[in-house]
Each structure stands twice: as C-alpha cells, then as structure tokens.
Amino acid sequence: MNENPTNETPAGELQRRDHVLLTNRPHVYRVEQAHRYTDHDKDGDAVEKVLLVVTRIGDTVPQGERLWANEPVRVATDDEVAEASAVALRAEVVAGLKKLAGLIEEHKPQLKVWPGLGMNVQLADGEVSRLAAALGLELLDGYGASKSKRATWQSTQSDLGEGLSVYFEGMPAPEPVEAQADELPADEVEQVWVFTFGSGQEHDGRYVLIYGTRAEARAEMVLHFGNRWCDQYASTKAAGVNEFGLTQLAKTEWPAAAEQEHRHSGGTAGGPGENSVTCECGASFSGFDSQADAMVLLNGHIADEQSGR
Structure with missing residues (x-):
C-alpha cells in the first residue's frame, strides 16, 4: 500500500x-x-x-x-x-x-464433438452478478458448500457440439439495501435490477436482470419489452423470485430491441420531492420539488438522445 x-x-x-x-x-x-x-x-x-x-x-x-x-x-x-x-x-x-x-x-x-471446450474463470467479488446481468445469463449456485454463484456463457452451439463454454464463478453482489431519504437516490445507484411480468403476459413466471441505474435499466427493459412487463425491483428477494419460483429469461430469449422514441409520456405531481416525469423510452426523473424542475432534466435527456450524444 x-x-x-x-x-x-x-x-x-x-x-x-x-x-x-x-x-x-x-x-x-x-x-x-x-x-x-x-x-x-x-x-x-x-x-x-x-x-x-x-x-x-x-x-x-x-x-x-x-x-x-x-x-x-x-x-x-x-x-x-x-x-x-x-x-x-x-x-x-x-x-x-x-x-x-x-x-x-x-x-x-x-477435438471431441461433445462437450466441446470448457474454461473456468474466477471473478472478483460481485462481478459474477454484474456480468450475468450484462450478458443476460442465468445465475446459479456455485459448486460445493461455497456461497458463490456461477454463470455459463457459450459462444455457439450446433450439431457439431457445444463450442466454447466459459464458466464464470465468484461471490455474488450483496443484496442492495433500501436507501434512506438522506442517502443517495435510488435512481443514481448502479446495480442489478430485477424485472417481472404480470399474470397472462407472454413471459409470466419469468424475470429479467439488467445492470445500470434505475432509469438506464428501465429504458433497456422498455426497449425490448415495451409495456409488456409488470414491475421493477432492487433485488431478487423483493421480486419474490424464490418465493414464487420464477426463472430467469436469458438475454438470448429477449425480443429484438425496438427503435426508441423520446418524448414526455407521463409522470406524477405532488409536494416537494414528490414530482416526476417519464420519457417514452422508459427513462424517468423523480424526486423533484416541482414538475418544472423535473421537465428541465427530461428536456435535456430528449435533446441529448435526438442529437445522438
């Protein structure tokens, strides 16, 4: 040191x-x-x-x-x-x-046709959670008595074999703690977010993991699923993944991304700190004293996206 x-x-x-x-x-x-x-x-x-x-x-x-x-x-x-x-x-x-x-x-x-070539990669603490969310991989329990998690990435799979398989393993990121009023706003925290689907929707019983801030993750979810999903949670526990037996929807199973539109699509009005606005792309800006304050950020977001910045 x-x-x-x-x-x-x-x-x-x-x-x-x-x-x-x-x-x-x-x-x-x-x-x-x-x-x-x-x-x-x-x-x-x-x-x-x-x-x-x-x-x-x-x-x-x-x-x-x-x-x-x-x-x-x-x-x-x-x-x-x-x-x-x-x-x-x-x-x-x-x-x-x-x-x-x-x-x-x-x-x-x-090379043998099956099972192909395998590679084990040990990751720093928390990285397996971030990588699994970024790649849309299912996070499974590690081997033995360890509390580690693992995620498997495959390059290709065909009738010739499984190709290259990489097994990422490491200690998962801790479950996020709900922020208090005087702490960093949840919208500014980068973490793994959990999205679920409602009863009767195409992916009912599944969940999606996306890494980023609350607004970034929500925007990516909307980009792929539109409004055909239910809720966004800060942890798998809050989403009820184990309680309801939900299974992860891998990124390879996501619908293709739609072309994003950026315009004011809604929001909430209230007292100081209770005003928010939402963009059509899914980005939201909350915690403002007035609608006018929230619209300043939304208009800046729209201008940046339309100019390609």
Whole structure:
C-alpha cells in the first residue's frame, strides 16, 4: 500500500515498490530502484538528481527515468494501482486467448464433438452478478458448500457440439439495501435490477436482470419489452423470485430491441420531492420539488438522445 496515496513526493524520496504516475506517460509504474547521484548544470554547479528504474504494471521490461531530486512525482492511489493491475490482467488473458486460437488454427488438434471446450474463470467479488446481468445469463449456485454463484456463457452451439463454454464463478453482489431519504437516490445507484411480468403476459413466471441505474435499466427493459412487463425491483428477494419460483429469461430469449422514441409520456405531481416525469423510452426523473424542475432534466435527456450524444 502506498503510504502517501494522494500527494506528490520528491523524486529523491521515492522508495522501491512505490507506484507512480510519470509526466507524459499514461500508465502506472512500479519503482524497482532509485539511484541518487550528483550532476552538474550548465554553469558547473552541483545538482542532485535521481535515476529511477521503473516497470509499467503488466510489463516486465524496466525503463529508466532521470529526474531532479526535488522534482515532484505523483504517487498513484491504491485505486489507480488496482485498476491498472486489472487492465493489465485482462490484456494478458486476451493475448493468451488469441495465442490459443492461433495454436488451434495452426496445429489443428482433434477435438471431441461433445462437450466441446470448457474454461473456468474466477471473478472478483460481485462481478459474477454484474456480468450475468450484462450478458443476460442465468445465475446459479456455485459448486460445493461455497456461497458463490456461477454463470455459463457459450459462444455457439450446433450439431457439431457445444463450442466454447466459459464458466464464470465468484461471490455474488450483496443484496442492495433500501436507501434512506438522506442517502443517495435510488435512481443514481448502479446495480442489478430485477424485472417481472404480470399474470397472462407472454413471459409470466419469468424475470429479467439488467445492470445500470434505475432509469438506464428501465429504458433497456422498455426497449425490448415495451409495456409488456409488470414491475421493477432492487433485488431478487423483493421480486419474490424464490418465493414464487420464477426463472430467469436469458438475454438470448429477449425480443429484438425496438427503435426508441423520446418524448414526455407521463409522470406524477405532488409536494416537494414528490414530482416526476417519464420519457417514452422508459427513462424517468423523480424526486423533484416541482414538475418544472423535473421537465428541465427530461428536456435535456430528449435533446441529448435526438442529437445522438
């Protein structure tokens, strides 16, 4: 962990294993060595300098950087280090999969028709929920006594076999807690939302998972199902998934997306904080003191969508 996660540090004080962001370089670097030495400027005066030997996260080739000893260098935050590591890891996995594809094309191994090629991928906590919602995959219990969840993605399936199957597994995202009045409005929270269908509707007994803010998820639901659904919930428990034995409707089973229209389609009026408006696309803006305040955001949304921004 960086001891100084937000402030700049003189180059001469950097230590091995510090993580830094260097001027004009868009990456996070790990300090491997720091050599302080005395140089002379154009007037012949002695000046203190530092030779930093650094390695970009995800790389193995060291690079040299000469700096003034008192030159400020920004130390990367722990979040920046974590994000850079995640980006590098994904790049390594993508490169490895490309090499595997090249190997199969070049050496032509004889594959069994069934069950095809399988791959297990362990995910960080909460990621399996987000990925399952984004891809429209069913979230199932993990194996053994673990409380993990798993989701299976398949590239193709034909009479030749199941193709490539990827089994994503990890601890699920915690069930969201209902926001209090003084907390972040639910409309601004990014999470997995649950949509259900009403009695007699085509998909009665099924449910849909969509990741995003409340308005984003609702807009995507309307884009595919129009008004042919019932309710939106913040959790599977609130939706009664287990209580009523609902089964997930995978994204591959969704109707094709309709062309969106953007215009004022309704809303509610009330006292301060109780006014809302809705766009035809499904986006809603709520929690305003007046209808006029809500319409400002709706008009901005409509203008942005119509201009393609």
